[in-house]
Amino acid sequence: MMAAETSTKTSTLRLGMCEVCAAKEARYACPKCEVKTCSLPCVQIHKKELGCDGQRDRTKFVPLSEMTSREFMSDYCFLEECTRYAENRKTDRCKRFTHDQRNLPVAQHRMRTAARKRNINLRLQLENFSRHKENTTYLNWKLGRFYWRVEWLFANIPLEAQHTRDVARFVDDRCDEEVTLSDLIVKYVDLQQETAKDHRKLLANHQTAGIDQLSFWLRAEGVRRSSTRCYRLQATKTLGENLAGKTIVEFPTIFVTYESKPPGGYEAIDSSDEMEDEEPIITKTKPSATPIAEDADEPHDVYHDLAAAFAGEDVSEPEDDEEFEALYREHVEL
Known part of the structure; x- marks a missing residue:
């Protein structure tokens, strides 16, 4: 019993006197500004006078030689929260569009x-x-x-x-x-x-x-x-x-x-x-009718090109369609 009281008194004296009233021994230390206080009224006075919110600055620099397991765990949890926040923003529909891509009101669009x-x-x-x-x-x-x-x-x-x-x-x-x-x-x-x-x-x-x-x-x-x-x-x-x-x-x-x-x-x-900071605009020319038809039928052409690789095979026969189609899908996946 005496040992417990001695330990409590020693830990209290370690903080010194209250920095607000200077009349009692300090019992608390502010997590943010580290001001030592003895009671709740002194805590409130220090927050009001210093404009302190009492919340620890999680990004405050701490030398590596002074870091303890508490600081390491705090940094780890902080990085985990940042990761979760970034992942949540990716799934937020409001963040999927930039300012230039947002839907403007009719008057502004005009x-x-x-x-x-x-x-x-x-x-x-x-x-x-x-x-x-x-x-x-x-x-x-x-x-x-x-x-x-x-x-x-x-x-x-x-x-x-x-x-x-x-x-x-x-x-x-x-x-x-x-x-x-x-x-x-x-x-x-x-x-x-x-x-x-x-x-x-x-x-x-x-x-x-x-x-x-x-x-x-x-x-x-x-x-x-x-x-x-x-x-x-x-x-x-x-x-x-x-x-x-x-x-x-x-x-x-x-x-x-x-x-x-x-x-x-x-x-x-x-x-x-004027356009020094602008990204270069790539203009697409309108292709002729023939290239459009070829692009629209591109998978079909690849399919028949692969089929034509089999020498001696008649690609027009329906029984070979399933084999050629499987080869085509394998080629596309690769």
């Missing part, structure tokens, strides 16, 4: 099909992405016309008008694809427009330069280092013509500068570089 006909690679994100939630791009199916949501980023705004960065952001929810860029931007530059008057201090440099001196740059998508690359757009061309041959994620983002060079931190690229 938009992507219409964009493809215009040589625009339109990529639509999943519903929980903020860019998808903000997108107001509309396809007028009857007129066959896109009304794009366009994000305008006016670069190099005056220093006195800067707040956090030197770019002013404006958004137009419905921009007609058949309108030129210069006509779309006129409401921000022409001082006779109400929008231009309201943001005169912010867009003073662009309004002073005039529409003819402005340059437009489309932020690149689907290429290497897309965060620092952009395409030069033509102000005299329509929005649809400028987007042709480009990859657009939900809606276009266009920089507007009063200089002939890209905005700070960006470099210009050509449309020919």
Whole structure:
């Protein structure tokens, strides 16, 4: 009896004093942060102050020299759980399809099909992405016309008008694809427009330069280092013509500068570089009628080729069909 009490007291003293109240001997050690506590109130206080959930970090690095049978067994169980999770994902029907292969709503499917006909690679994100939630791009199916949501980023705004960065952001929810860029931007530059008057201090440099001196740059998508690359757009061309041959994620983002060079931190690229990150598309040419017939009858031809290997045999005789068929199946299985 005395030995058991001595053992319990020794194990308790091994933890030292409670690190929360410092008044009693510690009885518990947090599995995650290893803070020593003496009671449940102290445990709750340490969780609240340190934001600790009390769950052991199963991926925490432990030197090999310090690993015990407990750590080895924990790692083994963790790997088993990972294996079961991976196997369950393989049988989950929701995981069988990638984003591009999922069944799109009718409206989005029409938009992507219409964009493809215009040589625009339109990529639509999943519903929980903020860019998808903000997108107001509309396809007028009857007129066959896109009304794009366009994000305008006016670069190099005056220093006195800067707040956090030197770019002013404006958004137009419905921009007609058949309108030129210069006509779309006129409401921000022409001082006779109400929008231009309201943001005169912010867009003073662009309004002073005039529409003819402005340059437009489309932020690149689907290429290497897309965060620092952009395409030069033509102000005299329509929005649809400028987007042709480009990859657009939900809606276009266009920089507007009063200089002939890209905005700070960006470099210009050509449309020919657009498919750098894309996998090569293998196009299949439509074969003539004769090859189609041969492909459709391929098993039958293999069967008769094997049958013709038997010299002196008449492959047209029905009694030999079973023998030839068995040979054919054996050949296919091998």
